[in-house]
Amino acid sequence: MSADELAKVLFVDDEVNILKALQRLFIDEDDLEILTACGGGEGLAVVRDNPDIALIVSDQRMPEMSGVEFLAASRDIVPAALRMILTGYADIDAAMDAINKGGAYRYISKPWVDEDLKAVVRDGVGKFRLLSENRRLQEEIQAKNEELARWNLDLEKMVQEQSMELQRKYDESRELNHKLRDSFRRTIKAVAALIELRDKKMRSHSENVARVAMAVGKRLEMEKRELEKLLVGAMLHDVGKIAIADANLDLPLVEMDEIGRQEYLGHPVLGQQAVAMIVSMRGAGRLIRHHHERFDGEGFPDRLAGEAIPLGARIIAVADFLDHRLREFEGDSGLDLSLDNLKEFSGSHFDPEIIPHVIAAAREFYAEALPHAEFVERELPPERLRRGMVLARDVVAASGLLLLRKGVKLDADNIETLRNYYEFDPGHRPIRVVFESF
Numbered sequence: 001m002s003a004d005e006l007a008k009v010l011f012v013d014d015e016v017n018i019l020k021a022l023q024r025l026f027i028d029e030d031d032l033e034i035l036t037a038c039g040g041g042e043g044l045a046v047v048r049d050n051p052d053i054a055l056i057v058s059d060q061r062m063p064e065m066s067g068v069e070f071l072a073a074s075r076d077i078v079p080a081a082l083r084m085i086l087t088g089y090a091d092i093d094a095a096m097d098a099i100n101k102g103g104a105y106r107y108i109s110k111p112w113v114d115e116d117l118k119a120v121v122r123d124g125v126g127k128f129r130l131l132s133e134n135r136r137l138q139e140e141i142q143a144k145n146e147e148l149a150r151w152n153l154d155l156e157k158m159v160q161e162q163s164m165e166l167q168r169k170y171d172e173s174r175e176l177n178h179k180l181r182d183s184f185r186r187t188i189k190a191v192a193a194l195i196e197l198r199d200k201k202m203r204s205h206s207e208n209v210a211r212v213a214m215a216v217g218k219r220l221e222m223e224k225r226e227l228e229k230l231l232v233g234a235m236l237h238d239v240g241k242i243a244i245a246d247a248n249l250d251l252p253l254v255e256m257d258e259i260g261r262q263e264y265l266g267h268p269v270l271g272q273q274a275v276a277m278i279v280s281m282r283g284a285g286r287l288i289r290h291h292h293e294r295f296d297g298e299g300f301p302d303r304l305a306g307e308a309i310p311l312g313a314r315i316i317a318v319a320d321f322l323d324h325r326l327r328e329f330e331g332d333s334g335l336d337l338s339l340d341n342l343k344e345f346s347g348s349h350f351d352p353e354i355i356p357h358v359i360a361a362a363r364e365f366y367a368e369a370l371p372h373a374e375f376v377e378r379e380l381p382p383e384r385l386r387r388g389m390v391l392a393r394d395v396v397a398a399s400g401l402l403l404l405r406k407g408v409k410l411d412a413d414n415i416e417t418l419r420n421y422y423e424f425d426p427g428h429r430p431i432r433v434v435f436e437s438f
């Protein structure tokens with residue numbers, strides 16, 4: 001109830017004169033609506049018709065129903081209304097009853113003093129207004145709290161959904177990134193395989209150079225991006241050799257004619273130009289350009305010297321030399337001889353600080369790539385291949401394309417690949433593998 005609404009006050013008495021007197025007493029109180037009832041029965045009817053009633057003042061002594069009985073009954077109908085009892089001086093017990101049983105909050109002695117009664121009624125109405133305002137505010141706060149709790153719940157759900165969505169997108173882009181990198185590497189490998197297709201005695205050369213170069217890069221703690229460049233540069237270092245005429249491909253430099261020499265000396269620049277169209281490969285392109293520079297400045301194409309040669313190109317130069325040299329030696333001592341040879345060029349052709357790392361990396365890599373003596377070597381048809389066997393020779397398709405390089409350890413995947421290949425293209429030689437005898 002707001003302060004400017006009329007407050008209803010009900011007086012109940014069995015004497016009509018008293019009711020009239022009371023109505024006169026409050027005639028000037030224009031914020032009160034005075035209701036009267038002659039006896040408890042009528043009083044309850046008025047209460048039922050006025051559920052917003054603020055204050056009930058009842059006489060105690062009435063013939064049909066006592067004031068205490070009436071107030072108690074009215075409490076069931078309008079629990080929020082305030083109740084008072086009018087009682088004589090001698091009737092204190094009834095007043096106590098009214099308070100305890102009838103829910104009255106005070107009593108008024110009879111006969112009353114007009115001004116006192118007016119003050120008590122005004123006080124009661126004020127109290128009722130305060131209580132109902134308080135109730136209204138409490139309800140409002142509770143409603144707001146409930147709304148807030150609902151919002152919180154919605155918000156939590158929303159945050160949860162959004163973070164799940166974010167995680168999903170993150171996983172997706174990681175997977176995509178992974179696939180992209182994987183397909184990039186496969187493409188690089190395929191291009192490298194194409195180079196080697198023309199020069200069959202250099203089979204696996206690019207990959208050997210790349211493996212040794214990467215091992216050296218890791219030993220030198222190169223950054224990830226530099227290692228990526230090194231990998232691409234090493235795999236494609238001879239891509240420019242595509243332009244060299246077949247007749248010149250097998251000849252040493254001194255035996256080539258002038259055109260052949262020019263083609264050979266141009267292969268690093270041509271290689272760089274070939275990859276320059278792909279922006280992400282330009283860094284690798286620089287390594288390709290400089291893989292024939294010498295540490296003393298006597299190399300080609302730019303005669304760079306010392307640290308002016310990119311580190312990756314200095315590494316590729318050594319790994320490249322080593323893999324070429326190894327192909328010239330037969331037998332177990334080939335690696336030692338090649339490494340001795342390498343040391344002779346330290347400081348002239350190659351960066352002396354890199355040499356020890358190349359030696360360590362090469363010993364590890366070539367020892368694994370070349371079959372070991374205490375292993376048994378056999379030629380087997382594809383159906384007898386087993387996991388863990390190591391290829392003793394490159395497996396090459398009729399077209400000359402390298403299917404798997406020697407040194408590869410067979411697993412379920414590559415065994416299946418070989419079997420499938422042999423099924424649609426039979427008549428190949430058995431596959432040479434090395435495995436532990438037991």
Ligand SMILES: [Fe+2]
Pocket residue numbers: 237238267291292
């Ligand atoms: Fe080269």
Ligand SMILES: [Fe+2]
Pocket residue numbers: 205237238320
């Ligand atoms: Fe090479």
